[in-house]
Amino acid sequence: MLKLGLAPRRARSRQPALPVAAICARPSLTRRFRFARACNMPFVIRIAAAGDVHASDATRERVEAAMEVFFPGSSKVDRRFAVKFDELREREPTLVGPASVTAFVVKHASGAPAYALRVEYGGKVITYSGDTEWTESLVEAARGADLFVCEAYFFEKKVKYHLDCQTLRENRQRLDSRRVILTHMSADMLRRRDEADMECANDGQVIVL
Numbered sequence: 696m697l698k699l700g701l702a703p704r705r706a707r708s709r710q711p712a713l714p715v716a717a718i719c720a721r722p723s724l725t726r727r728f729r730f731a732r733a734c735n736m737p738f739v740i741r742i743a744a745a746g747d748v749h750a751s752d753a754t755r756e757r758v759e760a761a762m763e764v765f766f767p768g769s770s771k772v773d774r775r776f777a778v779k780f781d782e783l784r785e786r787e788p789t790l791v792g793p794a795s796v797t798a799f800v801v802k803h804a805s806g807a808p809a810y811a812l813r814v815e816y817g818g819k820v821i822t823y824s825g826d827t828e829w830t831e832s833l834v835e836a837a838r839g840a841d842l843f844v845c846e847a848y849f850f851e852k853k854v855k856y857h858l859d860c861q862t863l864r865e866n867r868q869r870l871d872s873r874r875v876i877l878t879h880m881s882a883d884m885l886r887r888r889d890e891a892d893m894e895c896a897n898d899g900q901v902i903v904l
Contacts (some may be wrong), residue, residue, distance in 0.1 A: 748780050749791050751798070751808040755780040782808065793817075799836040801827035803856045813834040819904045822872065826879065828855060829862050834869050841904050843872035844896070846879040850887040860884060860891050867893070876902070 748754060758780070759770040779860040783789055785808070790796075803809035803826045813822045813836045823839045824845040837843040848854060851861040860877065867875070878896040880888065888889035888895045 703838070706876050748778070749783050749789065750780070750794065751783060751810060754782070757807075758878035783812075785810075788815075792807060797836075799832040802830045803827045813837075813840065817904075821904070824858070826857060828857060829866065834866075834871075837870045837872040840872040841874065841900065843870060843875045844878055845875055845889055847884055847893075847895075848879055848881050849883050850890065852883065860887075860893070864892065 739808060748758070762770040783796065785798055785800050788795045788797045789811055794814050796815075797813040798808075798810040799813065801809050801824065803813045806848075807809070809825060809827060811822060811824045811827065811833060813820065818820045819842075820840040822840040822843045824833055824836075824843070826848075827833070833845070837845075843897075845863060846858045847860040847863060848857040849859040851859055853862075863875070863877070874894070876890075876896050877884075877891065880895065884891075
């Protein structure tokens, strides 16, 4: 999931809508829904104060199936809040609360379309690659972005459905984004992060744009 929100009050300027990456806020943007990710959603729905889920098709069926596995009967109970599923269609900007979200299909096996997400919010653009091997749609998704959060699973090892730092370095000039931050790093990549000439994410990092 891509989690977005507002800066803490002490970090804000006079502008009330200052985008921040990695602060959890509703609604939820889900870029793909294989079963491993569907397993998370029953817990999210049980503790959330609202339940808008924006994702690729077949998401509702997958979430409800997972809910029945973990909490039998929970998909049919009356809740204090509505749970609404809305499909994100490829390359069609969709309003999600105050943000405009555009999905770009990437290459990752998940049983449903896997998306990179381009989020336009508060005058800023944040793009998230999610899990994917290199694909030309990343160039389009990242075009003009203030921040591109991109997977770099290995430093140079090629693995199907995943990106490596070396491939990103070779294509960095094609990624027309002001800032690139690498994430989803394996032990191999973490050991060699000092060799990367791109910024690497840290646990708990908050980025104010």
